[in-house]
Amino acid sequence: MTDDVVSARSGTPADDVARWLAEYDINGLPVVDAEDRVIGVVSATDLKRVRRAPAAEAMLTAGAVMSAPARTVRADDSVVRAARLMSTSGVERLPVVDEEARLVGMITRRDVLQIFARPDADIRNEVADEIVVRALWLSPQSVDVVVHDGVVTLSGHVESSGSVALTVWMTRQVDGVTAVINRLTYQHEDPHRQPA
Known part of the structure; x- marks a missing residue:
């Protein structure tokens, strides 16, 4: 602003x-x-x-x-x-x-x-490094991040449904992200997660 x-x-x-x-x-x-x-x-x-x-x-x-x-x-x-x-x-x-x-x-x-107008490569690097690895402590190999025209596609396998929800939510907050396509799978349902 x-x-x-x-x-x-x-x-x-x-x-x-x-x-x-x-x-x-x-x-x-x-x-x-x-x-x-x-x-x-x-x-x-x-x-x-x-x-x-x-x-x-x-x-x-x-x-x-x-x-x-x-x-x-x-x-x-x-x-x-x-x-x-x-x-x-x-x-x-x-x-x-x-x-x-x-x-x-x-x-x-x-x-x-x-x-x-932020470059896709910058968005991808922030999601993969700042969110997946540093914020969520996930293995960089567990989540694949692809960005095209600001649309982020997340795929891979994580521990819980809560991890999926948090990854998607945090990705949506990144500057330059216009949409998130969620293709993440998970091992088990998080019992504390509220239904969407």
Whole structure:
């Protein structure tokens, strides 16, 4: 995310918002309250919509034209969640907030694409070394990791169903992974594992 964010207050004139969008070459910005909590977002589309309205001659403010509530992601959310929210919402950028909904940054579609543009070899090395061997203490020969266009295929044989679930879950968290195909088999069912 970018932590140097242009934001507006509810009373900021819409003309100032329009000028900032042009000046910083962005298509939207968050609107925050006095405690920096995100209360909405003003996009170029919002500004165009209200300027076409008959009452547009009145002094418009960010609060009057913003879309609310704002779609946001938490700083500790995964990049995958941010990407999915951008896709389902049809937005190019999302405010990033802390646990109290205060603005801490902004993530854009470009930021997300840079993560997902990670080379397959780098993803494979991280999964095979950092997850399989170092985190899960599995033999490197027990799990075969193949990556193609960010899709990770895991195959091999491990001790328990719990090891399978954990391997798949941790692999999904790796930056650049777009999907996981699970072809792992296991020796025995883990009695403590909750049914999926």
